[in-house]
Amino acid sequence: MSDSLFVRYLSHVREALGQVVPDLPPAIVARVEVTPTRDPSHGDLATNAALLVAKVARRKPADIAADLACVLESVPGVASAQAAGPGFVNLKLAPSVLQEVAAQVLRAGESYGDSQVGAGTTVNVEYVSANPTGPMHVGHCRGAVVGDALANLLSKAGYGVTKEYYINDAGAQVTALAWAAYWRYLQAIGTPLTQDEFAALVPGGIQYGGDYLVPVGEELAQRHGTSLAAEGGRPAPVDVWMKTVRTETVARMMAMIRADLEALGVHHDVFTSEAKILADGETDRAIDRLAAKGLIYEGVLEPPKGKLPEDWEARPQTLFRSTEFGDDVDRPLRKSDGSNTYFANDIGYHADKIARGADVLIDVWGADHGGYVTRMKAAVAALGQDGKPELDVLLCQIVRIVRDGQPVRMSKRAGTFVTLRDLIDEVGRDAVRFTMLTRKADAQMEFDLDQVVAQSRDNPVFYVQYAHARCCSVLRGAAELAQAGRLAGDLSVEALSALDLSGLSSDAELALLGRMAQWPRVVESAAIAHEPHRIAFYLQELAADFHALWNRGRDDAALRFLHEDDAELTRTKLALVEATASVIRSGLRVLGVEPVKEMR
RNA sequence: GCGCCCUUAGCUCAGUUGGAUAGAGCAACAGCCUUCUAAGCUGUGGGUCGUUGGUUCGAAUCCAACAGGGCGCGCCA
Structure with a gap:
């Protein structure tokens, strides 16, 4: 059983806390955290435990922190523990603890970082859902990538995931x-x-x-x-x-x-047809159920304030009492010609999803659908029971395509750059996917056509892939040396994972190991928050740590990876390189980006 | 007029769900590097977190009001 380093030390902290302050309410203990430090001079781990319990214990946070530090000093693997700031306890770990991370990564391979937080919870992620009226437009792209990466992320975190596409074929x-x-x-x-x-x-x-x-x-x-x-x-x-x-x-x-x-590179598990749901009578049944709960009535809405639609006239219509669930007004289910509104059909669709049994529903929509979020949540709340299932709607803001600092006009008439295919053909699938994930979904984004293909530091796609390629390049170099009989020893991942890694002791190496230790934590928090972009940011940081180490090797030959005169040291370094490559692969896999072995 | 989202360094953006002196990259400035591991490296400066109140040990983060930007506001999906 190889728990994440943070989980392991969290239990140590809780135990120590129990000694320092007995009989704490569980609700407070549950809020105790062990986090990475922001500043390396603070050590490797920090805990807020003393701050949280100060009130209940009726003692000063700093005093509790001092006592905690005392107890934690004697925990195995803790090099030093110090009270700091308003009441934090900073832990500096023994290098061996960080070195063990590399071995752990090598043993687990790409499954390192897999989590069980989502075990037993099923999630339905619905995304893209473009109208079947033509090829995909660049406007659909962001939602497609965000939804797909989120689904991958949730799988990695242990959730049972269904990726779904809703075909709007009835309107x-x-x-x-x-x-x-x-x-x-x-x-x-x-x-x-x-x-x-x-x-x-x-x-x-x-x-x-x-x-x-x-x-x-x-x-x-x-x-x-x-x-x-x-x-x-x-x-x-x-x-x-x-x-x-x-x-x-x-x-x-x-x-x-x-x-x-x-x-x-987007693959859905299920394609659901709006027309079929309608034809099967599911929509009607869902509305009947709402009616049985007294949530449907015939009524006349107030005219909207501000600019009135020209042909607006008051008329009685079939309404859903979304105001019961926090909406501003009740929402219509039938158009004047008697057919269903989109909302009505969407109620049927969500009822269908609920019937199929997901614990959590996630809809990925364009930001222009933002006005529908409240009513849809209301409908799901009305159809479900006791707040189950939960519905989360991710709104993706518009992407502005830019070339030479100028917005690229996406005019249908001019025929310039309207389709997703054009975009992929121009910059490549990996660049499209990664770049779409370098912003929070609900933040506006500029997509710079020149930048995403640039081979430089300021292009995150390149930067991360380059780190992986560099790892592969070192490993290839090692294999060549071994082939030529100039490097002794077993270079297999199994063998590397069994090595004594105490040779990895420089600041840059330990920083890289510390970063890898964070990966399981990043996966969990990103999955819980439904924010796949955090994976992209983590990968940039991991790549930065690796490039920094690489660059140190320019000045300090001892920090290079291949040492012809010292096979043991070389194999130790290869373990670090292999582990780094593995975590990068694991992350890129979540984003759906190919981990390339060399840059061409 | 109402609702939702957004506002963080000159620019593009993070900020681990309320934690320490708010961080990256680019740009700027100052050095280094002409290959030792190709597509540079190291360092420096830069901030009233839109504004004002509130909640508390502690706020960029939560609440309220205001300002600015985006989206939406029966019969478009």
Whole structure:
């Protein structure tokens, strides 16, 4: 059993605390923390224990801290313990404790950092969920990456994770798409109509004019001949073709979207169709259940304040009592034509997710859907029981694409840089993924096309991958030496993990080991907070520690990794390098970024 | 008009859920480096954490008000 270093010392601290201040309420003991120190001069670990219990113990924090330090001094692996500041206790660890971290990493491999915090809890992460009306737009990209990385992160933390895509294939958008595809079909069979003549027949005009529907029309023509049209290639009544064109076009669009997701390295476990949920009557049943709880009624809403929609008129409608759950106003479930609002269908969808049994639901949405969060949480609270399941909505802010410091116009008409595919083709999947995770999801972000491909310190993608490549380069060098008979000893990971690592004693080496010791902690806290960007930041810090050590080797030959005259020392250093590479891989895996072996 | 999100160094952003003297990178400044481990290194300066109150041992973090930016506000998803 190899507990994280922080967990181990936390229990030591709690034990010591019990000796210094007996009979503490468990609620207070639970809040005791052991954290990394911010300043290396404070040692390796710090605890806030004395500050927390001072009030209950009716003693000064500093005095308790002094007593605690006294007890902790004698804990194995503690080099020194000191009371500091307003009542912290700082622990400096013996180098052997940190050296053991490397061995622990090597034994666990990429599973180092795996946690059990989520064991027994199932999470459904729903993300992307772009309308099936065309290829993926760069606007979808951030949510796709954030959701995917979050799902990976939760898995690593022990949660049972389902990655889900919600297909919005029931709304008016899809009908508009079908009209547009139908036009391409008519063209394919040689209709005499001009585009304008046809557009005049379409409610709302042709909304999807993109070329990507041309092959869809051709395929429809191939499969159905002229059977979807009237005499002479003229448009047939809607009931002749709509259903067919709609389903087949949506299927084609989803295939396109899946290919885009594939290019981004995103894989969902479940694709759920809005139309299917509606057709199966799940939406109606969910609303019936709400009605049974007295949460549905017919009523008239106050007009919205400020600018009124031009055609606004008071009318009675079917409303959900979201105000019972903290919303400002009750929310409508039916449009004036009697069909469901998006919200109503989303209630059905979430009821379906709840029925499938997740303990936690996570929705990843664009920031423009922010206004729906409260009502959706209200609906989930109403459908669930005793606050279960919990719904967390992650809002992803808009990404501004920038080149040469100038925003890149993403105009559909100009056809410049609208699709996700364009972006991936230009900078690569890894750069896209990593960069999307270098900001908190709800913070605005600039995506600089020049910077993300730059091979320099200020490009985090490069910086982290370069650290891994450097590790691999050292390991390759070692293998070559061994091959040439100039390096003795077993270089396998198993052998390295069994070595005495006391040779790793410089500040830079210990700092790197200390950073690796934090990895399990970072995984847990990021998973609990639903913040995958923390992984990206941790990797930058880990890479920085490794590069710093590497650079020390320029001046101080003793800090280099390969020493032809000392095989034992070399193997010790290789253990550190291998461990570093392993943690970087483990982190990049969470982000869905390839750990490259060399930079080209 | 109302609601939600945001405001931290010149710029782009972190800040481990309330902890110590608020941190990185870039830019600026000062040295070093012309290969010893390619795509530099080391150091320095830089802050009223939007403003004002409040909560407490302790606030960038929680609460209230105000200022500025973004998003949204029946029948778009």
